[in-house]
Amino acid sequence: MMADDYCEISEDDIKAARQIEEALENESLTSASGKIQEYLKKISDVQLNIAITGESGSGKSTFINVLRGLGDEEEFSAPTGVVETTQKATPYQHPKHQNVKLWDLPGIGTTNFKPETYLQQVGFDCYDFFIIVSSERFRVNDVNLAKKIQEMKKSFYFVRSKIDSNIDAEKKRKKNFNQDETLQNIRQNCVEGLRDHGQGFPQVFLISSFELHLYDFPNLVETMEKELPDYKRRVLLLSIPNMSLKINQRKKENLQANIWRSAF
Template identity: 50%
Template sequence: MANLSSTCDDLRAEYRNILPGISAEQTKQIEAAIKAGNFLEAASVVQTFKNLSGVEFNIAITGEPGSGKSSLVNAIRGLGDEDEGAAETGVVEMTKEPVAYHHPTCPMVTFWDLPAIGTPDFRPDAYLKQVKCSHYDVFIIIASERSRFCHTKLAQEIQKMGKKFFFVRSRVDLDLYNEKHKKSFNEERTLEKIRNNCVYNLSREGMSSPQVFLVSSREFQKYDSPQLQKTLLKEFYNHKTEMFAATEGPRGNR
């Protein structure tokens, strides 16, 4: 299980190193946002501190039909599947083209609910071109069952573009429920077994140190959700810093 206190302590240390001069009040705001499960609210504090307005961060969420892409988009934005403004979910594939969803309190961050890979209209060999992959800054590949060849192939192509991906294994609450009848059941060991299997399948296809997160959109504050949010927050900051450096560089050379 995630240790939220440890996560916040780690964030405090990171921001002290990354953002010299950040105030105690701003640090508290970051901690409070993370404890509430809102990494993008924490990112807004960084946005204010660094004065990096106008820089967008695009997170693409992709996976096979029924993997829980839209539910993850909703959960990470703090919404239920039936809330106003939520991504549409259902028992059939609902997403036919990339759909943008801005975070309610951090509109510079956009989540893109991509069409499912492996459908007749979106085959793996042409998928990234169809969804205009160059538009996105990072990718989340989501699977509701064990990782498949299409996931590793997609991860390989994303890495070839020089971009990062994070692998999310969804619905782990159901996996745990299905295993509880066994006399030898242990939640931590079961979660570790799932994680190790995902890492193994990605690594054997050439993925170097893949980052795997176990989540449940129904119980989003459990399992690896805090680590996923922390990782996305760090990527958001790194992206904005790079953009800021690219903007300020020519001025400094004048």
């Protein structure tokens, strides 16, 4: 296999390589060495902060735990429940990737968190992107939050959770159950709800926290990855659970692409 088969060299990599080349040509070896160490430290120190919000009972805490590779009952897991258990923005560090934090945010529209002041209260600036979770139709508060995030030039994703429960319920209720049709109906229902509240062209990801390899989770990961800067993209990808061959292949490619950096 040739190096070009797997090396992904970003714009930041090229810029750093040019600076190091210039230092080797025009400055001292000590100066070039310092630039190399600075470059490698920049890569290793990249922090990723993911904000997850939604109404009580939407499954956001379970989603956070699954992304961290933990069950709801395990030590250091985010508390779950049918009532709102999150009273403030709470960070949960990834157990294997210390530079990744998933933030459990209080549901928007609750007594203490009004839509108009929500982003300021939860510390908007520290998050790389937002995941808005709902186990039913998305509501006006969800759309208002998305609009505010959009205004501030950050990314957000609508996640419709508990799809496995919906599928099981439909199987019991309908003799002529069709899974593809059921998923399409759920998606359309969510999209229509968002459009009714003024969200023009929404994309909704259907997720089961207990069966991540099914439904839209791989597409969600791919979408988030594409919209992140180069180094944060790598951090996100490596922190995702090993739940599909496609994800594992992307991790392999990413690690292979890093071989030249380590050798350098």
